[in-house]
Amino acid sequence: MNSGQIEIIGYIGSILVAFSLTMKSLLRLRVINLLGASFFTVYGVLLRAYPVAFLNGLIVCIDLYYLFEMWRQKDFFTFMEVKPTSDYLRTFVNFYKNDIAGIIPNFVHQAEDSQICFFILRNMVPAGVFIAKVEGEEAHIKLDYVIPNYRDFKVARFIFEENSAFFTQRGIRRFVSEGGSNVHRRYLERMGFLQKGDLFVREIGHQIIQDNGF
Numbered sequence: 434m435n436s437g438q439i440e441i442i443g444y445i446g447s448i449l450v451a452f453s454l455t456m457k458s459l460l461r462l463r464v465i466n467l468l469g470a471s472f473f474t475v476y477g478v479l480l481r482a483y484p485v486a487f488l489n490g491l492i493v494c495i496d497l498y499y500l501f502e503m504w505r506q507k508d509f510f511t512f513m514e515v516k517p518t519s520d521y522l523r524t525f526v527n528f529y530k531n532d533i534a535g536i537i538p539n540f541v542h543q544a545e546d547s548q549i550c551f552f553i554l555r556n557m558v559p560a561g562v563f564i565a566k567v568e569g570e571e572a573h574i575k576l577d578y579v580i581p582n583y584r585d586f587k588v589a590r591f592i593f594e595e596n597s598a599f600f601t602q603r604g605i606r607r608f609v610s611e612g613g614s615n616v617h618r619r620y621l622e623r624m625g626f627l628q629k630g631d632l633f634v635r636e637i638g639h640q641i642i643q644d645n646g647f
Contacts, residue, residue, distance in 0.1 A: 447473075451469075471493055474489040510553065511554050518544045522552075532581065589620075600637055601637060612632075
């Protein structure tokens with residue numbers, strides 16, 4: 434392998450490591466950082482720069498360890514229903530308003546009696562919030578938001594599959610949501626929503642097919 438090819442390996446490693454630091458999801462950060470460190474390890478070996486290879490080999494081991502721990506960890510999920518007028522709900526939404534606006538640009542928090550609102554707790558930490566307006570058998574989703582560090586689809590699966598009884602006991606048979614941003618539309622499609630005109634609809638009981646992404 435010539436010097437130019439070796440340099441390319443080094444550049445790829447540099448780009449991947451730098452890119453990993455932009456990730457809000459810890460899982461994505463670990464995976465991309467692992468790839469970058471792997472390229473740097475090969476780069477160090479090829480250059481016979483063994484301290485570089487050793488350091489990045491150590492980073493690979495650390496990333497693998499934490500990825501294994503994340504895979505092995507059994508998260509505890511529950512939810513905490515709150516009133517639409519909850520001060521904590523209003524404060525939470527206001528704190529994340531800029532991130533929410535990037536996902537659901539038209540969202541404006543307006544408390545209504547017909548709304549159901551709850552926080553999703555992951556290991557007793559508020560990981561997301563769900564707000565929907567009930568109209569007959571439909572829950573019109575106003576906000577389905579997960580904070581950046583927990584966007585691995587586990588929260589969504591808890592809402593739409595494992596916690597479906599919460600909705601059916603209230604006579605709700607389907608979810609309806611606006612599309613929002615391109616990112617949000619892709620999320621809805623991944624969660625089993627079907628586009629019908631300008632809206633996305635999901636029948637309760639529909640299984641999420643793709644839920645292993647990050």
